[in-house]
Amino acid sequence: MRYTHIPDISCFYSDAVADELSMPTAHFEYEMILITSGKAAAAINHKTYLLEKGSLIFISRLERHNFHITEEPYCRYVVSVSSNLIMSRIKETELISIFIQRPADFNHVILLDQQLYSVIQPLIHKLSQEYSSQQTFFTSYSISLLVSILIELYRSHSECFPLRSHSTMSDAVLNAQRYVNDHFHRKLTLQEIADANYVSRHALSLAFKEIVGITFKEYLLLFRMAEAKNLLVNTDLSVEQIAEQVGYVNVNNFVKIFKKFQHTTPLQYRKKLVSPNS
DSSP states (O other), X not given: OOOTTSOSEEEXXXXXXXXXXXXXXXXXXXXXXEEEEEEXXXXXXXXXXXEOTTEEEEEOTTOOEEEEXXXXXXXXXXXXXXXXXXXXXXXXXXXXXXXXXXXXXXXXXXXXXXXXXXXXXXXXXXXXXXXXXXXXXXXXXXXXXHHHHHHHHHHHHGGGSSOSSOOHHHHXXXXXXXXXXXXXXXXXXXXXXXXXXXXXXXHHHHHHHHHHSSOHHHHHHHHHHXXXXXXXXXXXXXXXXXXXXXXXXXXXXXXXXXXXXXXXXXXXXXXXXXXXXX
């Protein structure tokens, strides 16, 4: 089930202070962040980065991250994109690879030179205006802006995109990720995906870990946890209903796994992230 009141793409401009970044935030979508002033240190998936004006950051919905401001005013655009939009509505697979695939040499941060910054910043600003105004065909126009941003970046920094050429195995890995996006709510096996792509399960397992950065089993679990967090924050479904929505028959098993990865229960997570007046 898709919840249409949850936006597929959003963009806002923010001038954060250190106290704001220390507050609990919900992270369950893909993010693209452009720093426009100030400096910060970022830890993303066990990698550390120093951020400054012109830093463009890509964060998967499956990755843990935190930021520490080192110089104010710290201002940035934050673009959030749903998995459904990434997987289903952007056809250029090379472009979406920067969001969804994490080989060992992947860099989450690209420092834009002044010329590229002057091209990309107005596009992201227009994206934020679209999100604020929510005019007719907002989502379609926002997708076109996002694709334009990614094309400009690919033309200048293609080396930063994990997928730059196609092979039977790279296509099978991408198909596996799309399959998870569409069928995470039911029991899945890597074998059925391998069979559908006419490759061996063992070969697909090895390629998946190399290209995506984690095993298929880990990917499916983290994907389900991201979906669960989304539903906890954006719907009033019960924990039992959410467990079922993300593929767990046994709610106790779901709560146990959620607590292991989030260090809190689903209800505590909801209470922390959802204000009483929201």
